[in-house]
Amino acid sequence: MSKPLRLIVLLGLVIIIGYFLKEAVFSDDAYLASIKKGRIEKNQSFKSSSSPLEEAERVTFDSLNYFPADRKFQVDADYEPLPKPDTIKIPMTTGNSEAYLRFAKAHFNLDGQRVGLTLFLKANAEDSTFFVPFTDRTNGSETYEGGRFMDIPKPAPGESIITLDFNKAYNPFCVFNYNYSCPIPPAENRLPIAVRAGEKSYAKK
Structure with missing residues (x-):
């Protein structure tokens, strides 16, 4: 050449x-x-009238606490719809329960481990978004002890990959106001790793 x-x-x-x-x-x-x-x-x-905060607290509210956004916590997972989705009762923080459909599983690698989460749909509701309550090893120290939530768009039929973005993990409203009733993440969604992404604990003033 x-x-x-x-x-x-x-x-x-x-x-x-x-x-x-x-x-x-x-x-x-x-x-x-x-x-x-x-x-x-x-x-x-959170400063507006639609905030879960009490009116007096909204006046002094500045901002929520977050982990720095990190692209490694946006993960592609193997998406496996359950052949026979079943309905379960998820306990609420106020002692009652709500019906959710166990619709699919997502398996992925994070923090050097292969882990999975169950993806839920609200029973008897038209919803194109999965509800994903989960706990991890930051709960009770860096994040709310009761776990956090994610909302994940439901993929099109035939898709085998779904994206989970833990940078968008958020606290339930009962963290900010005890008048709210919030789902308690089921045992199958207890991650054995620390997910340092998304919303941190909220300290009431």
């Missing part, structure tokens, strides 16, 4: 590599910006 031709090939490789690096960097920047935007909007909503 002649020297000019080698230079052209090398230049082409540099351009291609630079393009993919640029795409990766900007993609991450856009993702992190979207997480930041969502958190700002939620802080604003």
